[in-house]
Amino acid sequence: MATHWYRYASPATFYPLAGGMAPWFAATAALLAAAGLWIGFALAPTDATQGEAYRIIFIHVPTAWMAMFVYLVMAFWSALALAFNARLSAMMAQALAPTGALMAALALWTGAFWGRPTWGTYWAWDARMTSTLILLFLYLGVIALRSAIDDPRRADRACAVLALVGAVNVPIIYFSVRWWNTLHQGASVSLTAAPKMASLMLAGMLVTSFAAWAWCIAAALWRVRAIILERERGSAWVATLPEMRGA
Amino acid sequence: MAEFLAMGGYGWYVWMSYGACAVAVVAEVVALRARHRRARAEAKAAGVEPAPERMETAR
Numbered sequence: 001m002a003t004h005w006y007r008y009a010s011p012a013t014f015y016p017l018a019g020g021m022a023p024w025f026a027a028t029a030a031l032l033a034a035a036g037l038w039i040g041f042a043l044a045p046t047d048a049t050q051g052e053a054y055r056i057i058f059i060h061v062p063t064a065w066m067a068m069f070v071y072l073v074m075a076f077w078s079a080l081a082l083a084f085n086a087r088l089s090a091m092m093a094q095a096l097a098p099t100g101a102l103m104a105a106l107a108l109w110t111g112a113f114w115g116r117p118t119w120g121t122y123w124a125w126d127a128r129m130t131s132t133l134i135l136l137f138l139y140l141g142v143i144a145l146r147s148a149i150d151d152p153r154r155a156d157r158a159c160a161v162l163a164l165v166g167a168v169n170v171p172i173i174y175f176s177v178r179w180w181n182t183l184h185q186g187a188s189v190s191l192t193a194a195p196k197m198a199s200l201m202l203a204g205m206l207v208t209s210f211a212a213w214a215w216c217i218a219a220a221l222w223r224v225r226a227i228i229l230e231r232e233r234g235s236a237w238v239a240t241l242p243e244m245r246g247a
Numbered sequence: 248m249a250e251f252l253a254m255g256g257y258g259w260y261v262w263m264s265y266g267a268c269a270v271a272v273v274a275e276v277v278a279l280r281a282r283h284r285r286a287r288a289e290a291k292a293a294g295v296e297p298a299p300e301r302m303e304t305a306r
Contacts, residue, residue, distance in 0.1 A: 041251075052255035056264045063268070102271055110264040117260050219275055226283040233290035244291055 009088050011228045012237040022221035029214035036207030044200040056114040058204050062212035064107035067135055068170050070100035070216055074142075075167040078160035090156035091231065093163060094146060095224035099216050101139035108132055119183055127176040128184040131169060138166040152231055 008014050040058035047054035074096040081090035111129065112122040123129065142159050149155035172179075177186045189195045195202050232238050254261045 046255065051257060053257035053260055055254065055261055059264055059268050099275070102275060106268055106271055109267050113260040113264045117257055215272065219279065222279045222283065226279065226286045229283070229286035229290045233286070233293040234296040236295050238290050239295045243287055 009086055011088050011091065011232055014088055015225055015228050015241075018221040018225050022218045022225075025214045025218035025221065029211045029218060032207055032211035032214060036204050036209075036211055039200060039207060040204035044204050045198060047201075050118055053114065053117045054201075056110055057201070058208045060107060060110040060114055061205050062209040063103045063110060064132070065209055066212045066216050067100060067104035067107045067132065068173055069213075070096050070103055071135060071138070071163075071170055072167065074100060075163045078163040081156055082160045082164070087153075087156075087231075088228075090153075090160065091224050091227045092220070093160065094156075095220045095227055096216075097139050097142045097146075097159075098223065099219045101136060101143065103212070103216065104132060104136035104139055108136065115183075124183050126183040127180040128173060128182050131173040131176050134169055135166075135173060138162070138169060141166075 008017060036058060040055060046052055074093045077089045077093040077096070080086055081093060108129070115124070116122045142162055145162055146155045146159050149158055176182060177184055188197050189202065189205075229238060238244065252258055252262070
């Protein structure tokens with residue numbers, strides 16, 4: 001099999017590929033979100049101790065997981081960009097940052113509206129919440145650093161270093177509920193133990209999590225297309241794109 | 248329906264959470280479309296020219 005996968009490391013090849021894939025991921029996200037919310041709101045039972053307030057879980061956990069996961073993916077592309085000086089990898093990292101920031105902001109927001117009825121407070125300087133707030137600031141820092149540097153290749157390297165250094169925060173968030181005595185509860189779902197929740201609640205949470213995952217991929221693909229055009233404009237291949245013809 | 252919206256007295260918390268996420272997704276779609284449209288218009292205006300990135304790799 002002579003599949004030259006690295007062919008797709010070229011922005012000219014990846015631009016139409018991303019345009020073809022993004023709508024499928026967006027449609028998958030919409031379908032999974034509809035299914036997950038149906039399970040979460042119509043089928044899953046009322047929680048014995050939290051009442052209906054627990055239903056925030058179907059949006060809080062997916063956004064919180066994605067906030068962490070997108071950061072790791074951004075750090076991965078940043079590492080590739082640094083190691084191989086690969087333009088497209090840096091563009092992928094650049095495309096992921098705003099979506100990751102949005103996920104972190106939503107995780108904090110939905111957490112606040114879950115914390116108020118269950119713990120009696122919108123916010124506490126608890127280890128998990130504080131480290132998630134730092135995650136949001138890291139995303140915003142990466143975005144701000146890029147806009148502060150005019151030369152895109154220098155911005156790529158600076159942002160990649162910041163993204164990689166900041167990656168140490170992700171395990172801190174994940175293990176914060178174990179390492180410190182936090183107001184935030186411990187993990188309800190882990191790879192090593194049986195889930196501590198009803199199976200319909202778990203199903204709804206997993207389906208909405210896959211929806212959030214698919215959405216993050218779609219958004220990143222759409223954004224990387226805009227970034228490719230921004231950074232490759234003036235090159236011969238961009239001028240030959242079908243959407244460049246006509247008035 | 249009213250009972251569903253009330254969420255057993257937790258309606259404010261539940262719908263503020265889901266409402267913010269719905270607004271965020273719509274806002275992201277709008278922003279993505281606007282950014283792509285702008286990038287396309289600027290690329291069209293630029294035509295073919297030696298881009299700064301290319302000159303750097305040639306150095």
